[in-house]
Amino acid sequence: MTAKATIRAEGERLFAALVAAGAVPVETDLLQPAETLLDLYGEDIRARAYVTQDPVRGEMMLRPDFTVPVVQAHMAHGAEPARYAYMGEVFRKQDRGSGRASEYLQVGYEVFDRQAPEAADAEVFALFRNLLADLNLRPVTGDIGILMAAVRGLETTDRRKAALLRHIWRPQRFKALLDRFSGRAAMPAARARLLEKLELGTPARLIDEAGTFVGLRSPAEITERAEALVADAATPPIKATEAALLYDLLSLEAPAAAALTHLRGITPMLPAIEPAVDRFAARLNALAKRGVDVDQLAFEASHGRTALEYYDGFVFSFHAEGHPPVASGGRYDALTAVLGAGAFIPAVGGVIRPELVARLRGLA
Amino acid sequence: MIKIGVPSKGRLMQETFDWFGARGLAMRRAGADREYSGVIEGIDGVGLVLLSAGEIPRELAAGRIHLGVTGSDLVHEQLGSQAPEVVELARLGFGQADLIIAVPAVWIDVETVDDLDAAAAGFRAAHGHRLRIATKYHRLVRDFLQAQGVADYQLVDSLGATEGTVKNGTAEAIADITSSGETLRANHLRVLSDGLIHSSEAVLWQSRLAPLTPGDREALTRLAAALGVALA
Numbered sequence: 001m002t003a004k005a006t007i008r009a010e011g012e013r014l015f016a017a018l019v020a021a022g023a024v025p026v027e028t029d030l031l032q033p034a035e036t037l038l039d040l041y042g043e044d045i046r047a048r049a050y051v052t053q054d055p056v057r058g059e060m061m062l063r064p065d066f067t068v069p070v071v072q073a074h075m076a077h078g079a080e081p082a083r084y085a086y087m088g089e090v091f092r093k094q095d096r097g098s099g100r101a102s103e104y105l106q107v108g109y110e111v112f113d114r115q116a117p118e119a120a121d122a123e124v125f126a127l128f129r130n131l132l133a134d135l136n137l138r139p140v141t142g143d144i145g146i147l148m149a150a151v152r153g154l155e156t157t158d159r160r161k162a163a164l165l166r167h168i169w170r171p172q173r174f175k176a177l178l179d180r181f182s183g184r185a186a187m188p189a190a191r192a193r194l195l196e197k198l199e200l201g202t203p204a205r206l207i208d209e210a211g212t213f214v215g216l217r218s219p220a221e222i223t224e225r226a227e228a229l230v231a232d233a234a235t236p237p238i239k240a241t242e243a244a245l246l247y248d249l250l251s252l253e254a255p256a257a258a259a260l261t262h263l264r265g266i267t268p269m270l271p272a273i274e275p276a277v278d279r280f281a282a283r284l285n286a287l288a289k290r291g292v293d294v295d296q297l298a299f300e301a302s303h304g305r306t307a308l309e310y311y312d313g314f315v316f317s318f319h320a321e322g323h324p325p326v327a328s329g330g331r332y333d334a335l336t337a338v339l340g341a342g343a344f345i346p347a348v349g350g351v352i353r354p355e356l357v358a359r360l361r362g363l364a
Numbered sequence: 365m366i367k368i369g370v371p372s373k374g375r376l377m378q379e380t381f382d383w384f385g386a387r388g389l390a391m392r393r394a395g396a397d398r399e400y401s402g403v404i405e406g407i408d409g410v411g412l413v414l415l416s417a418g419e420i421p422r423e424l425a426a427g428r429i430h431l432g433v434t435g436s437d438l439v440h441e442q443l444g445s446q447a448p449e450v451v452e453l454a455r456l457g458f459g460q461a462d463l464i465i466a467v468p469a470v471w472i473d474v475e476t477v478d479d480l481d482a483a484a485a486g487f488r489a490a491h492g493h494r495l496r497i498a499t500k501y502h503r504l505v506r507d508f509l510q511a512q513g514v515a516d517y518q519l520v521d522s523l524g525a526t527e528g529t530v531k532n533g534t535a536e537a538i539a540d541i542t543s544s545g546e547t548l549r550a551n552h553l554r555v556l557s558d559g560l561i562h563s564s565e566a567v568l569w570q571s572r573l574a575p576l577t578p579g580d581r582e583a584l585t586r587l588a589a590a591l592g593v594a595l596a
Binding site: 206210211 | 444446448468469470471472473475476478479481482483485486487490491494495502503506507509510512513515516517518519530531533536551552553557558
């Protein structure tokens with residue numbers, strides 16, 4: 001068999017196992033409307049996805065991932081609860097010299113279920129673990145829900161919290177904002193100059209003095225943000241103790257059971273994370289019931305933050321030395337609301353790369 | 365035959381001719397003014413190819429020319445900033461222009477890229493679409509904004525008169541090459557204080573992929589000696 005046929009056979013085997021686990025097979029189009037994906041991932045996706053032009057349908061992308069079309073299909077006409085399996089090619093531009101494939105097979109599993117989300121998290125993780133059990137992979141888990149809860153619970157303005165939440169998937173930007181909001185980084189000179197300027201007159205007057213008004217962004221929007229900047233400058237920094245807890249949380253890496261003990265320990269000082277920590281505990285229980293050793297399972301609070309941005313709860317991946325993740329996935333409740341035009345359903349899922357499975361088995 | 369690709373018109377062509385001329389190699393266009401063929405004198409085994417500045421990166425990357433003169437902005441935009449196909453042999457000291465981000469001067473709340481990011485969030489919430497930045501330099505601009513963690517913007521293609529897009533309502537901000545601030549001011553735009561994406565300059569590039577016969581290798585060595593540059 002050629003390498004490609006071997007990989008496909010491995011994919012078929014994994015796909016059959018997911019169907020046997022109760023999933024309904026789904027197909028999605030290879031050509032996806034670019035607009036939806038761009039709105040979701042932002043312009044960054046252009047650097048990763050192949051974009052092409054259709055004279056009638058406009059900009060289209062070669063499917064960079066299955067989650068979005070599977071969620072759309074479910075939100076449009078899915079019954080509840082639902083379990084789906086799929087197999088097909090995805091396309092990603094790779095960095096020069098990375099040696100990574102720009103076109104590869106993915107096999108995936110997605111669960112849409114309102115009941116017991118933690119049990120669904122454990123189901124997906126354990127299913128993947130069992131399918132890949134012979135490969136000695138290193139699993140890593142995380143929980144973006146805890147980070148989000150910690151940010152929402154900060155004693156600061158809603159505006160600052162929104163700014164932090166918006167950049168939770170861009171760790172560098174997030175840290176820069178947190179450094180500034182907590183007074184660890186000095187105000188940039190340009191911002192100080194801007195504030196000085198804003199003190200010289202009302203926004204309306206400054207806009208007037210700045211010259212001819214051009215552009216769609218209205219004077220009201222400009223005024224609103226100018227006033228918010230002045231108000232923010234007068235806002236006290238996030239308390240040092242609270243900020244320290246958040247920095248600590250961001251760098252938390254420990255076996256899952258020990259991480260839970262640690263999180264329980266800091267909950268009295270950061271009470272807003274309690275519901276998220278309860279969910280984490282429930283998930284560990286559900287994982288233990290499925291035979292996962294949570295005393296050993298790696299947990300990293302920041303895991304999954306640099307992935308494509310839609311995971312907002314449990315995240316996981318399975319690693320082999322020297323390879324991209326063999327499998328990865330997570331919970332993306334908010335995405336179903338974004339794509340569901342008002343409808344919402346908790347959802348979790350993941351993908352396996354048959355090419356890497358075959359290679360690790362020495363087949364391809 | 366060693367082929368040197370040189371911009372086929374305008375100031376960039378003239379300054380390139382001057383640069384080579386100062387090193388004893390006279391370049392000129394051959395035949396009628398509208399024909400894009402050229403002649404280089406003062407050295408054997410070297411030929412001149414006149415090309416649009418925008419075509420030179422591609423020709424270098426394909427190995428169809430051995431050396432080429434064009435702006436670093438065009439090479440970085442088309443081939444990436446770490447392009448392994450080309451090597452920079454010399455910065456030529458002309459053709460300077462900066463690729464910058466500019467916003468309407470009336471955006472009194474936006475001074476930095478950080479402000480632009482925050483404005484983009486508010487703009488998207490208010491208008492239902494991402495903040496549009498008009499540019500011809502998609503890769504350079506996207507890499508710059510991505511490295512800074514800017515979200516909620518979109519790049520819209522502009523083939524000419526980028527500065528006018530804001531006034532015309534087809535973009536909220538621009539990223540463009542500017543050698544002076546006058547056009548920006550005339551269009552009621554202002555550069556962000558940290559909005560310098562790339563400082564461009566005319567550069568002499570060597571293609572790593574152009575095939576060389578033993579005779580070519582010898583001609584290339586003589587050429588490099590005449591120009592005072594070290595080959596890759």
